[in-house]
Amino acid sequence: MRRVCVVCEGQTEEEFVLHLLAPAFYGIGLNLVPEMIETSPGHKGGALSYGRVKRHLRNTLRQNSAPVVTTLFDLYRLDSGFPGFHASFAQPDLPGRLAVLTQALHADTVAESGCQPGRFIPYIQAHEFEALLFSDVSTLVQVEPAWQAAAAALTAARAAAESPEHINDRPDTKPAAHLERELNNPSYRKRRHGPVVAQKIGLAKIEAECAFFAAWLAQIRQLARP
CATH class of the missing domain: 3.40.50 (Rossmann fold)
Structure with a gap:
C-alpha cells in the first residue's frame, strides 16, 4: 500500500x-x-x-x-x-x-x-472547494428540504460559467458566496455541509x-x- x-x-x-x-x-x-x-x-x-x-x-x-x-x-x-x-x-x-x-x-x-x-x-x-458542489445542483439542493427553493438561482450561476471550476473568484460571486446567499434554513456551512454534499453527488459526477x-x-x- x-x-x-x-x-x-x-x-x-x-x-x-x-x-x-x-x-x-x-x-x-x-x-x-x-x-x-x-x-x-x-x-x-x-x-x-x-x-x-x-x-x-x-x-x-x-x-x-x-x-x-x-x-x-x-x-x-x-x-x-x-x-x-x-x-x-x-x-x-x-x-x-x-x-x-x-x-x-x-x-x-x-x-x-x-x-x-x-x-x-x-x-x-x-477557484475553491465549493466549485465541486456545483457539479450537480439538483443533488446539492436536496441535502436540506428548504434548499430546493434555491435551485433556480444556483442553476443559473452554474449555467453562466463554462464549468463549475470557472465560477469566478470575486467575493460576491465566488462559489461559496452563491451558496451562502441562496441556501437557508439551515444556512450553508462549509464544514458541516461541504463533505456531505460531495458524497451525495459522488466522485464520478x-x-x-x-x-x-x-x-x-x-x-x-x-x-x-x-
Whole structure:
C-alpha cells in the first residue's frame, strides 16, 4: 500500500479526502492520508502563508517513509507569496494561470526538499472547494428540504460559467458566496455541509464536470501502476 499525503487547506478538505477520496483509492493500493498545516500553536488550517506551506512540504517529503505528497489548496485568496503568483496573472485564461502556479510550486518544493520530482504532485483547486458542489445542483439542493427553493438561482450561476471550476473568484460571486446567499434554513456551512454534499453527488459526477480536479485525480491514479 503506497501512502499519499494530501496537504489540505482546511478541515472541510480534510474530511473530503478522508470520507470520499481515500475510500475510492484504497482499492487500487493507494492510502490517501489528509494533513493540515499548523498555522499557530494548537491550530491548523486556513490562512496559509507560503512560508508555512513550504516548511510543511519540505519536512513531509524528507520523511524516512518517503511518501508521495500532493496538495489541495484553493486558488481563491491564495497567498501572494506562492511562487508564480504574480506571473500567473499574465496568463490569458484559467488553465494558463493554474499551470504557472503549479509548475512554480513544483519547482520550488523539489528544490527545497531535494526529493525526486515524481514524489510531489502540486494541485490548486479553481477557484475553491465549493466549485465541486456545483457539479450537480439538483443533488446539492436536496441535502436540506428548504434548499430546493434555491435551485433556480444556483442553476443559473452554474449555467453562466463554462464549468463549475470557472465560477469566478470575486467575493460576491465566488462559489461559496452563491451558496451562502441562496441556501437557508439551515444556512450553508462549509464544514458541516461541504463533505456531505460531495458524497451525495459522488466522485464520478464531480470528475465529469470538473476537468482540473479530474486531471489531478488522474495523476494520483498513475501512482498505482507497477
